[in-house]
Amino acid sequence: MRRIRMVYVAAILVIIAIAASATFLMKPPQAEKLSYNDFIKAVDEGKVEKVYLNDSDVITGTYTDGRAFSTDNPRKEGFKEELLKKDIVVDERIKQMQIEQTGGIILTLGIFGVALLLFQKRAKQAQGGFGKSVLLSPEENIKVTFDSIAGNAEAKESMQELIDFIKYPDKYARYGARLPRGVILYGPPGTGKTLMAKAVAGEAGVPFFAVSGSDFVQVYVGVGAARIRDLFKKARESGKCVIFIDEIDAMGKKRDGGPEGGSNDERDQTLNALLSEMSGFNDNEGIVVIAATNRLDTLDEALLRPGRFDRHIEIELPDVNSRLRILELHSRNKPLDKDVDLRKVARQTAYFSGAKLESLLNEAAIIAARSDCGHIRMEDIDKAFYTVIAGAEKKDRSTIAQRDREITAHHEAGHALVTKLIAPENRVTKVTIIPSARGAGGFSMNIPPDRMYHRKVDMENSIKIALAGRAAEELVFGPENITTGAANDLERATSILLDMVRRFGMKEKSGLLNYDVLYRNGFAQVQADVVNDIKAYMDDLYAITLDMLKANMHVLKRIANSLLEKESLDENDLEAVILSTKAAV
Numbered sequence: 001m002r003r004i005r006m007v008y009v010a011a012i013l014v015i016i017a018i019a020a021s022a023t024f025l026m027k028p029p030q031a032e033k034l035s036y037n038d039f040i041k042a043v044d045e046g047k048v049e050k051v052y053l054n055d056s057d058v059i060t061g062t063y064t065d066g067r068a069f070s071t072d073n074p075r076k077e078g079f080k081e082e083l084l085k086k087d088i089v090v091d092e093r094i095k096q097m098q099i100e101q102t103g104g105i106i107l108t109l110g111i112f113g114v115a116l117l118l119f120q121k122r123a124k125q126a127q128g129g130f131g132k133s134v135l136l137s138p139e140e141n142i143k144v145t146f147d148s149i150a151g152n153a154e155a156k157e158s159m160q161e162l163i164d165f166i167k168y169p170d171k172y173a174r175y176g177a178r179l180p181r182g183v184i185l186y187g188p189p190g191t192g193k194t195l196m197a198k199a200v201a202g203e204a205g206v207p208f209f210a211v212s213g214s215d216f217v218q219v220y221v222g223v224g225a226a227r228i229r230d231l232f233k234k235a236r237e238s239g240k241c242v243i244f245i246d247e248i249d250a251m252g253k254k255r256d257g258g259p260e261g262g263s264n265d266e267r268d269q270t271l272n273a274l275l276s277e278m279s280g281f282n283d284n285e286g287i288v289v290i291a292a293t294n295r296l297d298t299l300d301e302a303l304l305r306p307g308r309f310d311r312h313i314e315i316e317l318p319d320v321n322s323r324l325r326i327l328e329l330h331s332r333n334k335p336l337d338k339d340v341d342l343r344k345v346a347r348q349t350a351y352f353s354g355a356k357l358e359s360l361l362n363e364a365a366i367i368a369a370r371s372d373c374g375h376i377r378m379e380d381i382d383k384a385f386y387t388v389i390a391g392a393e394k395k396d397r398s399t400i401a402q403r404d405r406e407i408t409a410h411h412e413a414g415h416a417l418v419t420k421l422i423a424p425e426n427r428v429t430k431v432t433i434i435p436s437a438r439g440a441g442g443f444s445m446n447i448p449p450d451r452m453y454h455r456k457v458d459m460e461n462s463i464k465i466a467l468a469g470r471a472a473e474e475l476v477f478g479p480e481n482i483t484t485g486a487a488n489d490l491e492r493a494t495s496i497l498l499d500m501v502r503r504f505g506m507k508e509k510s511g512l513l514n515y516d517v518l519y520r521n522g523f524a525q526v527q528a529d530v531v532n533d534i535k536a537y538m539d540d541l542y543a544i545t546l547d548m549l550k551a552n553m554h555v556l557k558r559i560a561n562s563l564l565e566k567e568s569l570d571e572n573d574l575e576a577v578i579l580s581t582k583a584a585v
Contacts, residue, residue: 031060031068039071043086050089053080138207138238144198150329151322151354152192155313159183159200166204166240166286180310181278182289184248184303186296187315190355193292194246196315200290201242209235209243213250216270224251224270232277240286248291252303254520271300278308297516317353319450320346326354330361337375345381348429350447360388390443391436400435405564407473408433408441411485413559414472414549415444415465416574421548423461425449431559432568441485442563456506459496463538464545466493471545472556497534497541509533555581 034042042048042063051061053073060070083090146156165172165179172179185193194210201208211231216224235241251270278289291309293299303309318326323346331342349357361376363384368376386393416431426448433442446465451458470486505512510533519527549556558581562569569577 031070034069034071036072036074039069042069043083043088046086048086048088050091051083052091138209138234138241139201140207142198142202142205142208144195144202146199146203148329149192149195149199150325151318152196152315155185155196155315158311158313159196160203162200162288163204166200166206166242166288169286179286180288181307182291182309183311183313184296184299184309185290185292185313185315186294188317188353189294190353191315191317192354193315194244195354197242197244197290197292200288201244204240204242206286207238207241209238209241211243211245213245213247213252216251217267224267225273228270228273228277235287241288243287243289245289245291247293248303249293249295249298252291252299254298254300271302275302275308317351318357320350323349323352323357326357327361330358334361334365335375337377340376340378340381345385348385348427348447350450356388360384363387386430386432386445389445393434393436404441405433406560407477407483407485408435409560409563410472410476410556411469411483412442412444413556413563414468414470415446416569417472417552417556417559417578418468418545418548419444419446419465420574420578421552422464423448423458427571428574429571430568431563431574433563434567456500459500459506460541463493463496463541464548466490466496467538467542467545468549471542471549475546475549475553476556476560493538493541494534497538498530501534501537502530507533507537 039048047063049062049064051059053059057073058070059073060068062068080090146160149156162180162183169179185196187193198208198210209231216227231243235243251267251274253267255268255271289309291303296304296312304312324343327342327346336342345360349360352360360381361384364376364381367380367383367387371380412431412433416428419426419428426446428444428446430445431442435441436443448458448462466489467486469489470482473482473485500506501510502515505514510530515527515530555578559569559574559577562573562577566573
C-alpha cells in the first residue's frame with residue numbers, strides 16, 4: 001500500500017504541473033508597451049487593426065502586421081465609437097478573458113478526473129483484482145490424449161499414475177497414499193511439456209486451467225498473490241481439474257540474489273501465495289498442479305521440496321526411434337510420396353525437438369504445395385530441413401563479392417574438415433556457401449550420434465570444430481583479415497567451455513567445483529578466476545585446431561575449391577573430395 005500511496009502523490013504532482021503549464025500557455029503573448037500619444041498616432045496612421053477593451057487600467061490590441069501592443073486606458077466616453085469610425089475592430093476583452101479562464105479550469109479538471117479514474121482502476125487491481133488478461137475459463141472436454149504424443153515413454157508412464165489418482169482418489173486414500181500436490185515438467189524448449197500436461201487432463205476427463213508464470217508478475221506488490229488465490233478458488237469450484245503453469249521460473253526463481261536468482265517483494269509474495277495454496281489442498285480433492293520450465297536449476301528450493309512439487313519429470317529431446325514415431329504422427333494427414341524415407345529423416349534430425357520436427361514437415365508441405373506436384377517428396381523434406389536449420393536460401397547472390405565467397409568457402413571447409421579428422425562418427429550431411437535469408441554466409445551441417453551423456457573429449461571436439469572456421473580464415477588470409485563470420489561459432493564454443501569449467505568440473509586447474517554454488521554463497525571473486533581459466537583453455541584448443549589444419553592444408557584447399565565450384569556438397573561429395581585428395585598425396 002505504501003507504494004500505491006507514493007504513486008498517488010507522484011500523479012497529483014504531475015497533474016498540478018500539467019495544469020500550471022496549461023494556464024501559462026493560455027496567456028496572451030507579451031505585448032509592446034506604447035504611450036497613449038503613440039497609440040493615437042498609430043490609430044490616425046491606420047496601423048491599428050484591433051483593440052481589446054476591458055475594465056482595467058491597460059488596454060491591448062494588435063497592429064495590422066499582427067504584432068501586439070498595450071497602452072493606458074483613457075476611460076473616456078465615446079472612445080469605442082471613435083475607434084469604430086477609424087475602421088478599427090473593437091473587442092470586449094473582459095468577456096474573452098472570462099471564457100479563457102473558464103476553459104483553463106475545465107481543462108485542468110478534466111485532466112485531473114481522467115487521471116484519477118486511471119489510478120483508481122490500477123489501485124483496484126492492486127487490492128486484489130485478477131484483471132481481464134488472466135481471467136480464464138477452464139478448457140473443457142480436452143481431446144488431446146497420450147495417443148497424440150509420440151516418444152517420452154517414461155514420462156507418459158509417470159503421468160499415467162497421476163491420471164489414476166485424479167480419477168480414483170478414494171482408492172489411493174484407502175492405502176494411505178497422498179495425491180502428488182504438484183509435478184514439474186522440465187526439459188529443452190519444444191519437447192512437448194504443454195502437450196503432456198494437456199494430455200493428462202484429456203485422459204482424466206477433467207477441466208484444464210492454463211496460465212503462464214509471467215501473468216502473475218506485476219509492478220504492484222500483492223497483485224500476483226491475489227491472482228494466484230483467485231486461480232485456485234476457481235479450480236476448487238470446478239472440482240477435479242489440472243492447473244498448468246507454463247514458464248514457472250518467471251515467478252519462482254531462487255530468492256538468494258545469485259546469478260540465476262534475484263528477489264523482489266512482488267515475486268516473493270506471489271511465490272508464497274502459490275506455496276500456501278498448494279499446501280492447503282485436501283488429499284482427495286483431485287486437483288493437480290503441473291508446472292513447466294526449461295531451467296529446473298533456477299527454481300526456488302521451496303517449490304521443489306516434497307509436499308509442493310513432489311515429482312520432477314524430464315521431458316527429453318527424442319531419440320531416433322521417438323523421432324521416427326513423431327514424424328509418423330505428424331505425417332498422418334500429409335500426402336507423402338512413396339519414396340519418402342522417414343527413418344532416414346529421423347536419423348539426420350539428431351537433437352530436433354518434437355516442435356522442430358512438426359515444423360520440418362509443415363515446411364516441407366508448404367514447399368510441396370508451392371510446386372503443386374501432388375505429393376511431398378524427399379527433396380521437399382531435404383529443402384525444408386535446411387530451411388529450418390539455416391533459413392531459406394538467398395535468391396539474389398549477384399551482389400556477393402568473389403573475395404567473400406572465397407572466405408566463406410574456406411571457413412566452412414575448415415568446419416567440415418576438422419569434423420572428419422577428430423569426430424569421424426559425426427555425419428556432415430551438407431556443406432554450403434549459399435547465403436541464407438537469415439544473414440548466414442553458409443553453413444556446415446554437423447550431426448553427432450545420439451548419446452545420453454556428453455564426454456569431455458566430445459565437448460572439446462565440439463569446441464575445436466566451432467573454432468575451425470576462424471582458424472581456416474587466419475591460415476589462408478592472414479590474422480589481419482579474419483572476419484565477423486565466426487561470431488556464432490565463438491558464442492557456441494564459449495558456452496560449451498564455460499559449462500565444462502563452471503558446472504561439470506572438467507578442468508584440472510578449476511577442480512571439481514560448481515562455481516554457480518560458490519557464487520551464490522558469496523564467493524564473487526571466483527568468477528574472475530573462471531574467466532582466466534577458460535581463456536587459457538580456449539587458447540590451447542585453438543592452437544591445436546590451427547596445427548591440425550596446417551597439417552591438412554591441401555585437403556582444406558581442395559574442399560574450398562569444390563565449394564566455390566559447386567556451392568554445396570553433400571556427405572558423399574565431401575567424402576569423395578577427402579579420399580581423392582589423400583590418394584593424390
